[in-house]
Amino acid sequence: MATLLKAQTSNAAKADKKRKRTADAMDVDNDASLQIQPKRKKNKQRVMLLSSRGVTHRMRHLMNDLETLLPHVKKDAKLDSKNQLHLLPELADLNNCNNTLYFEARRHEDLYLWAAKTPNGPSIKMHVQNIHTMDELKMTGNCLKGSRGLLSFDKAFDDSEWGRLTKEVFTHIFGVPATARKAKPFIDHILTFSILDSKIWFRNFQIVEKDPLKPNGPPETSLVEIGPRFVLTPIRIFEGAFSGTTVYSNPEFISPAAYLDMYGDPDASTAYSLSGVVRVSVSSPYSLFERRRTAKLLLQSLSLTFEGQSEIYTHDTDYSALRLCAITRELAPSHPMEFTNEGHEEDSDPCQWDIVFNLPIPGWLPSSATLGMEDIGIRYGLYATAKFINLDSEQSASSWSFATFCTPFRSRIRSIDSRKQITVRRYVLPPHVNRPTTGVVNYLVNSHSPSEKTDGSKKRIPADVLSKIQVLASVPEDVDVEAKSVPITVRLRTKDLAVAECNRLQVTEVGINIVQQERWSGIYDVGLYLGREHSESVCRTFTLLPSKDAGKYQLSEDNYAFATDAEQGDNPTWYTMEAHIPFVHTSPADLDLDIEDWAGPAIIRPSSSSPLFSVSHTLAISLTFSYDVPDSDERARERLNFNIPLSFGRYLPSTPSVGSSPSILRPSDEAQPANHGNSTESSHPAFESPFSNLPPYSQLYDDNGDRKIDLSIPLPLYTPREETSKDENHGNMEYSSPTCPEEKNTTCLLVDTIP
Structure with missing residues (x-):
């Protein structure tokens, strides 16, 4: 027994030694303060x-x-x-x-x-x-x-x-x-x-x-x-x-459902889909003396109409309007439908039902536009009309009110309307098509002999010399209205002109102007004969050049550009002039205030054609030639003027580049100097044109979302790069003169010369 008690006492002593000391047993200095570490906050996010x-x-x-x-x-x-x-x-x-x-x-x-x-x-x-x-x-x-x-x-x-x-x-x-x-x-x-x-x-x-x-x-x-x-x-x-x-x-956000985007030129054989929902809301009326009753409606019909209209107003043609299209669809079924908020009478939000619609919209419609100071122009809208019977009012006929006297004279079917404005936008290219960079249109202009009525005291360039001058002008297929300049290329040469005449002819000045013409028509021309009082139209023309740019470009003196044309035979070299012509979005020209009152400000618009309003753009080019008169020190001057049509359009806004090459950000790069001029400017990555190197998504995945794996295409064999010396590369270098487009691929436009 004594041995057992001794063992228990020994075990208790060992336990006391292993046990933690209490706060009273700790030797804490009275001057030292006990610091408790703050508990670290854990991030518990899911x-x-x-x-x-x-x-x-x-x-x-x-x-x-x-x-x-x-x-x-x-x-x-x-x-x-x-x-x-x-x-x-x-x-x-x-x-x-x-x-x-x-x-x-x-x-x-x-x-x-x-x-x-x-x-x-x-x-x-x-x-x-x-x-x-x-x-x-x-x-x-x-x-x-x-x-x-x-x-x-x-x-x-x-x-x-x-x-x-x-x-x-x-x-x-x-x-x-x-x-x-x-x-x-x-x-x-x-x-x-x-x-x-x-x-x-x-x-x-x-x-x-x-x-x-x-x-x-x-x-x-x-x-x-x-x-x-x-x-x-x-x-x-x-x-x-x-x-x-x-x-x-966000006040700048506009729902994409409010727009209908069309692409390319207006085409009557195309159609676009306009889909959405018509929301029907039912709520019980408020009452101060009794509980809100259940609302019951019997929907008879629900029609949805897409309508477009064009309105213009001028001092000469007055007000004219035309309905562009009207497409109506019945969304309700043939049998009546009952809508009720039973069980939700006291809810703050009404009971809602969404009815899906999908309307085919013709692809020839012009884009939406506002014309003049008034709120008129080309507009589109969705109009929904619902016809229903209020079953709650018929069941509560026992309750008397002053409106009871009018019940026999009122129609049982009531109607309610709703409207939503739709903006039609037209772009040059759809989003999945890459924007072209070299698409140009060539126009070949042949000179004609001037009028026979000439001033005897003024020296003129001979008619046979002018008739042998050829002008080839190249302009882009479509110009972005958001751009700031237009690339223009003008090429000149002579054909079948004598050597002596080529040595006397030179180019002294080039004039270029971008003109926008807007036309308002009082009635839509369908090809029938109309009287003059009904077929009147009003035009407004203004320049798009900046106020500081006169559009005149003087060339160097003694510019005999055709001196070697006769020596080169049937295919002489083109004399090429390239330039980027700037244009503004608001014309600086002084316009009549009365015209601006009904026509609106002179702003750039996309080229378009609609029944009552059309916009066209023209590139006016003038070339001044000088001719050394034989056996005399005098020089004759003639000016060749011609107009080339331009097409302005809208492109989709650019998005970040999605090329396959990775983008790398480095903390420091000595090859790229930093911009020390403006320290407050934010440094964001530069954005390029969208879809530059990205393949279509349908080539990567099937319709069900599975990744496509093409095992039929083998991997290319590895071939080492051939090392060539610098001397060999230098010996194989060839120099070639620039080539010009052939005449057979150009669109010919014959314009009379204006002296």
Whole structure:
């Protein structure tokens, strides 16, 4: 027994030694203060990622890329109804997520992104554009799957309240916590958010510590883009999660559904689709003395009409109007439909039903335009008319009111109208076609003999000499109205002219002017005979040259450009003159105030032709020739004037370059000098033309979204590069004179010469 008690006492003593000392047993200096380390705040962010019905394969691949970049994402199934956004906070709570990224697709074309903090908000709705996925870009960079990324925000986020709020929300959503279950303890890429043109540009870069061209060299940190990339346009910021009051609304955002884009020249054999929904809302009327009654409506018909009209007004033709088109579709079924808000009488929001429509719009319609100071011009609109019977008013006929006396005289069928303005825009090329850079139109102008009535005292160039001068003018097929200059090429030569005459002829001056002509017609000319009082039209012509540019270009003296034409035989060399002619968007010419009152300001418009209003552009070129009169010291001068038609149009706005070559950002580059002139200028990446080297998306993926794998094309065999010496390369170099287009490929335009 004594041995057992001794063992228990020994074990208790050992336990006391291992036990932690209490605060009283600690020797703490009275002068020293006890410092408690603050508890580190843990980042516990989880993001729910889901989409609506109707997303395309490109949108789905973008979601997969975001899921790869964000390991703390929990992907959920698609949301069936787009009108049940209030269910998203509950879904996020079920998935144990406090952030939500919701992709909403509209009409299988437009994509909207909701970024929300659940369950209390705020939430941001944005329009997603210029989507390019990782597989589509084929960048050379690569990052570890599941690695964490750094977040880089532009300084412009701190300049506005909505920018600071968006930055905070994006930090919670795109910032991967270190404790995420799928995250790896590596940081090898950077997510950048930049603001440019009131849009948020998203890019993803890999952090490369060594240059792949110098693997054994010193470490040099650089950034290589790996994708994806997209652009976000903020629309609205709500106080709550997918609901609540509007905190911010972007006044510059215009819904893409309000536009109908057409491409190319007007063509009656083409048609475009205008789709959307007609929303029917039913709510119960308010009452101070009784509960709100159930509203019951019996829809008889719902017609939708797309109508276009053209209106003009001038002092000479007065007011004229013409209906361009009227397309009507009945959206309601043949049998009546009942709409009721039973069970939702006390709700603040009305019960809504969306009825889908799809109207074919002819492709010959002119683009929308505003003419004159008044609100007239070429306009289009959608007009919806609903006819229904109010069943609630018939069932409550027992209640008496003054309106009861008028019941026998009123129609049971009521109607209500709604209107939405549609803007038709026409572009030169569709978005999937690359913009041409060398498309030109050539015009061959042959001189004609001047009038026989000549002044005997004035020396003239002989008619047979002028008739043998050929002018070849080259202009672009279409000129962008947003550009600032037009490239012009003028070529001159003589044909079958004697050697002596070629040595006497020289070019002294070139004049170029860009003219816009607008024509208002009182009635549409359909080819029938009309009286003069009905066929009057009013024209306005003004120049588009800048006020400081007279359009006159003096050439050098003794410019005998045709001296060697006779020696070269039947195919003499063209004398070429190239220039970029500037033009302005608002004409500086002084116009009559009375004409400007009904015609509007003199601004540049795209070339178009409509029943009552048309716009045309002309390039007026004048060439001044001097001729050495034989056996005399005098020189005769003649001026050759001719007009060439120009076509102005609109091109789609340029987007960031999506070429296959990677974009690299380096912290320092000695080869590119920095701009020290303006330190406040923001440094954004330069943007190039869209779709420069990117293949069509249909060549990469099938309709179901699966990646296409073409095994029939073998890999090319490797062949070493042939090394040639500098002497061999120099010996093989050939010099060739510039070639000019042949005459058989040109469009001939014969214009009389004006002396």
